[in-house]
Amino acid sequence: MESTKTLLKDMTGIDIVKMSVPTEQVGEVDSMGVCTTITFAGKCKGRFMIDMPPELALAMVSNMSGEKMDSIKYKLFLAGIAEMNNIIAGDANTVLNNQYALGLRLAPPIVFTGKNMIVATAKMDAVFIEASTELGPIKINIAFEGGIEV
Amino acid sequence: MNAKYVNPFLKAVEHVLGQFGIVDITKKSLQTKEDMSIESDVTAFVGVVGDIRGNVAYAFSEETAKKLASAMMMGMPVEALNDMTRSALAELSNMFTGNAAAIFESEKCHLDITPPSLVVGEEVLFVLSFFQTLTVSIDTAIGTIDIHIGLEV
Numbered sequence: 001m002e003s004t005k006t007l008l009k010d011m012t013g014i015d016i017v018k019m020s021v022p023t024e025q026v027g028e029v030d031s032m033g034v035c036t037t038i039t040f041a042g043k044c045k046g047r048f049m050i051d052m053p054p055e056l057a058l059a060m061v062s063n064m065s066g067e068k069m070d071s072i073k074y075k076l077f078l079a080g081i082a083e084m085n086n087i088i089a090g091d092a093n094t095v096l097n098n099q100y101a102l103g104l105r106l107a108p109p110i111v112f113t114g115k116n117m118i119v120a121t122a123k124m125d126a127v128f129i130e131a132s133t134e135l136g137p138i139k140i141n142i143a144f145e146g147g148i149e150v
Numbered sequence: 151m152n153a154k155y156v157n158p159f160l161k162a163v164e165h166v167l168g169q170f171g172i173v174d175i176t177k178k179s180l181q182t183k184e185d186m187s188i189e190s191d192v193t194a195f196v197g198v199v200g201d202i203r204g205n206v207a208y209a210f211s212e213e214t215a216k217k218l219a220s221a222m223m224m225g226m227p228v229e230a231l232n233d234m235t236r237s238a239l240a241e242l243s244n245m246f247t248g249n250a251a252a253i254f255e256s257e258k259c260h261l262d263i264t265p266p267s268l269v270v271g272e273e274v275l276f277v278l279s280f281f282q283t284l285t286v287s288i289d290t291a292i293g294t295i296d297i298h299i300g301l302e303v
Contacts, residue, residue: 011207023207026235030272039197039264045267073234078277107197107264110278117271120236122244150163 001129003091004050004140011084012060018132025126029141030116031128033057034072036085040093041102047121047146048089055114056136071112082109154257155303156284159206163297166242167290170221173183174217178294186286188276188298192231193241194268195278198251199263204301205264205278206250208243209244212270214293215239231270 005016029049034057037049052060058069061080069077086109093104125145164175190209197205210218216228219235222242228235244266251261275286279300286297 019160028236035269037197037267039267041197041199041262041264045262045265047267067217070203073275078206078275082277082280098297105199105203105262107199107203108279108300109194110197110205112193112269112274112276114269114271116275117269120233120240120268122237122240122266143265 002142003095006089007088008060008084013061013088014056014060014063014133014135015021016131016133016138020130022127022129025128025143027140028121029119029128031112031119032115032137032139034111034113035114035117035119036081036109038085038089038109038110039107040050040089040104041107042097043102043106046142047124047126048085048092049119049141049143050085050088052140052141053136056133056138059135060084076112078111082111085109085111098105115143135142151176152303153204155301156286156299157180158250158253159223159246159258159297159299160286161253163208163246163288166245166251172213172221172290172292174291178288178289180287181298183283183285185231187279188296189274190296191272192270193276194237194241194266195265196247196266198261198301199264201259202261202301203303204256204299204303206247206248206300207276207298209296210259211293215283217292219280233258236268236270240266243268276295
């Protein structure tokens with residue numbers, strides 16, 4: 001969570017002004033429109049997912065790239081969202097590996113956009129954190145499969 | 151992309167589908183893309199890490215997804231995709247990729263797979279990798295399955 005908050009501010013200039021306590025997520029995730037996920041494997045397996053509405057995502061990538069983004073289908077926009085998640089998950093991954101020696105390796109980031117999207121994941125316990133920015137909400141979902149062997 | 155990285159995924163899909171009684175499988179087309187973008191009703195994906203790294207996605211129409219879920223549940227009719235059938239299809243992508251990992255292992259290529267996910271929605275655009283991707287479409291008795299393989303090799 002620290003990685004998300006700090007790096008989002010550094011990369012996009014957008015502040016997380018409010019953050020909920022981590023809450024258990026049971027079942028599927030309803031996406032707000034733009035979703036990026038990175039899965040990982042090592043001593044444990046899991047997923048790190050960031051979900052947000054298109055307006056916030058477009059503003060974030062516009063701030064990152066210095067180029068006005070107006071379409072969520074634009075390749076540079078999708079690449080920007082993927083890279084943002086890659087940096088955040090990479091930073092969190094380094095912290096987890098250094099502190100707990102989990103040996104986690106990240107798969108490449110995935111981005112998907114659309115309407116009324118549902119993300120289903122088999123057999124994983126997840127927590128989600130709902131955060132607010134001045135431009136809209138952002139949801140962070142972290143899931144681990146089968147607990148952590150440390 | 152070298153065929154040695156693609157064939158294990160095709161063999162695995164054929165093997166797993168065969169376990170559910172889907173045996174009439176033919177390769178329909180093969181396409182390379184600069185990146186892995188997918189526009190499909192239902193897409194399941196799994197990451198791979200280890201000696202090779204990337205994402206593999208299995209995309210199908212809603213009709214094919216229902217028939218696949220039905221085949222997994224011993225022929226029970228599936229009228230609509232619900233949370234149980236979506237979870238089953240995510241698990242199917244796990245089986246496909248897990249079987250492929252076992253084939254790679256037998257060829258001294260170690261890889262680990264990450265948890266599967268499945269996405270359904272309207273006007274969904276997926277980007278699973280920003281490096282060259284190979285898409286193999288296979289025809290089966292229950293419809294077409296597109297296998298998208300995006301590996302950093």
